[in-house]
Amino acid sequence: MPGAHFYTAASFVTEHRNQITAIATVLAALVLAEFVDRMLARRGSRVQETFGLSPVADTRLRLIRRLIFATIVVLGVGFALIQFPSVKRVATGVLASSAVLGLVVGFAARQTLANGVAGILLAITQPIRIGDLVTFEDETGEVEDVRLTYTYLRLDDGRRLIVPNERLASSSIVNHTVVDPRVQVEVSVWLPPGADLDRALELLADEEGVEASIAETDKEGVRLSARTWAENARERGAVAAGLRRTWLRRLREEGLSSIEVS
Secondary structure (H helix, E strand, C coil): CCCCCCCCHHHHHHHCHHHHHHHHHHHHHHHHHHHHHHHHHHHHHHHHHHCCCCHHHHHHHHHHHHHHHHHHHHHHHHHHHCCCHHHHHHHHHHHHCHHHHHHHHHHHCHHHHHHHHHHHHHHHHCCCCCCCEEEECCEEEEEEEECCCEEEEEECCCCEEEEEHHHHHHCCCEECCCCCCCEEEEEEEEECCCCCHHHHHHCCCCCCCCEEEEEEEECCEEEEEEEEEECCHHHHHHHHHHHHHHHHHHHHHCCCCCCCCC
């Protein structure tokens, strides 16, 4: 038909070639980033199973994975944007005024950049590592993950404390396991006034690695304390529960405590 215009698939591709190329570039970057990340994760898992990764190596490996992932995605988005002539013109102008742009972008993304730089410094200097037991601003928990911008702490009650890395890098942190991975565990029991304290302390005398003592006294009773060690931060809850249960059961059997232990 004269003058008719047929809108074919070929003409659609030609008309929207830049958009299609940009979308394909971003998708390819995401797929490549995910593939590389999973490959590194599998490699780390095999090394962990064969040789065992130290907390230092585990922390650095996680940061390297995330840096590589972010780099591939950013490059993919950059290559996608330069498919558009308008973006190229803007980029040319931007390069001519790069100093001004650097100030603007740096000011706008100061917090994010600061957290990212702090995350890299934390991974290099390693004041905290994956699995460490730390206290930060009166909150104590196990370091679950150190990401590029945030660090995740798992508290005793199961909550997650998410801390910006800049705050960690600029604040004081108590690391209970930075030298020795073992964690000291303490449990307490109360006995009524006049109870046989010597006998109560002797009940744990045969427990290896346990030290029992009188912690405090008042008019309502006496608090006894027992200390031992857990092999790592993750086991401290189970160790404390087991020691408390054993002590209370023995006290009950000796008639020194009225607390029922199931």
